[in-house]
Amino acid sequence: MAPVAVAQNGTDHSNGYTKPQNGHATTIELPMKPNGSLDDYKYNDLTPCIGREFPTANLVDMMNAPNSNELIAELALTSMENLRLRGVVWFRKQDNLTNDLQKKLILKIGELSGRPKTSGLHVHPVLNSEGEVGEQRDPDQEISTISSKLFSKVYGRHPDSALSQKKQNADQWHSDIAFEPVPADFSSLRLTECPKTGGDTLWASGYELYDRISAPVQKFLEGLTCTFGRPDFIAAAQRGGFKLYEKPRGAAENIGGELQAIHPVVRTNPVTGWKSLYPVGQHCQFINGVTEEESNMFLSWFKRLLKDNHDLQVRFHWNDPNDIAIWDNRCTFVHDQMKRFADASGDDPQLALKLNFQNDLPSLSLSTREDTHVAY
Ligand SMILES: [Fe+2]
Numbered sequence: 001m002a003p004v005a006v007a008q009n010g011t012d013h014s015n016g017y018t019k020p021q022n023g024h025a026t027t028i029e030l031p032m033k034p035n036g037s038l039d040d041y042k043y044n045d046l047t048p049c050i051g052r053e054f055p056t057a058n059l060v061d062m063m064n065a066p067n068s069n070e071l072i073a074e075l076a077l078t079s080m081e082n083l084r085l086r087g088v089v090w091f092r093k094q095d096n097l098t099n100d101l102q103k104k105l106i107l108k109i110g111e112l113s114g115r116p117k118t119s120g121l122h123v124h125p126v127l128n129s130e131g132e133v134g135e136q137r138d139p140d141q142e143i144s145t146i147s148s149k150l151f152s153k154v155y156g157r158h159p160d161s162a163l164s165q166k167k168q169n170a171d172q173w174h175s176d177i178a179f180e181p182v183p184a185d186f187s188s189l190r191l192t193e194c195p196k197t198g199g200d201t202l203w204a205s206g207y208e209l210y211d212r213i214s215a216p217v218q219k220f221l222e223g224l225t226c227t228f229g230r231p232d233f234i235a236a237a238q239r240g241g242f243k244l245y246e247k248p249r250g251a252a253e254n255i256g257g258e259l260q261a262i263h264p265v266v267r268t269n270p271v272t273g274w275k276s277l278y279p280v281g282q283h284c285q286f287i288n289g290v291t292e293e294e295s296n297m298f299l300s301w302f303k304r305l306l307k308d309n310h311d312l313q314v315r316f317h318w319n320d321p322n323d324i325a326i327w328d329n330r331c332t333f334v335h336d337q338m339k340r341f342a343d344a345s346g347d348d349p350q351l352a353l354k355l356n357f358q359n360d361l362p363s364l365s366l367s368t369r370e371d372t373h374v375a376y
Helices: 059-064 068-077 099-112 148-155 206-211 215-221 231-240 292-308 338-345
Strands: 052-054 088-091 144-146 184-193 201-205 225-229 260-264 266-269 274-277 284-287 313-316 324-328 332-336 351-358
Touching (some): 059 068, 059 099, 068 099, 088 313, 099 324, 148 231, 201 206, 206 274, 206 292
Parallel strands (some): 052 088
Antiparallel strands (some): 088 324, 144 351, 184 324, 184 351, 201 313, 201 332, 225 260, 266 274
């Protein structure tokens, strides 16, 4: 197993944590402070705690503006007047945003929010495998193509399976690429074709999940780590006869075909200094150092907390091609219904391009959200 994470405060966690020999050095002072440069743009906050839509702003104009760095740095923080992080932002109809500009933008957000020079865009080990997995795939390995045709070809259930072929979507919540030692920080998803109806995407706030747990239990959870992994990806590759992408995937630590990593159960987002619950949904295998029953109990309880607390979720409808979402995986979970809807309808009109970039090893530090959190 690859070495993974260590707390920023120097605490060497047990249960599989291995302190990296050469920890990544951040390039800016963290946590970041808001600079207010986005305050004059029209926006809609879709819920009290997560999500902000900029209905008229143009990202390419922002990239070309004289204060471009300020605007893009503010996107990383996406703060509002009371410092409550929004976690996910959306921009509408970004028709002049090319693939290359989208790559440039997401890398710039990383650079301005402390991305180490050693980290870059992720290459998905399955969707961008080194074999032929789908004719719809974008040839750029740093762009993951999301399409129902591609997904059913890559992840489709084995026809000999005795299980029902019916689809259920309850288990789609996840934080992107948590199976990598250096998982995704920011992700961006741009729909190049929209479904005729449905296909919404949901996000949920990890800060809120953590904040709704009692203080004694929070403290207990902070001492735990979780093993993340995707053995089903490995099985899908074997079944489909294609080879996983085993070269470095956005960071030197993300290499090989094991697709497994250990991360803290509670992690601190260095951009804000706030804590978030991390092991929720897909990618989570087990909590380390506890019994199997206890691990199952915690993981299913985390998921239930997310599902039952609808007020920490936000649902976004894709209106037009080139609507784009940008979110921070260190404090949000995403549920992507788009491809599932297409399966149910038998239609396949939608196509999306997704970019993830890596930043640093997940860690737990001493700072808390309570210092800045304003109750609502
Ligand atoms: Fe994802």
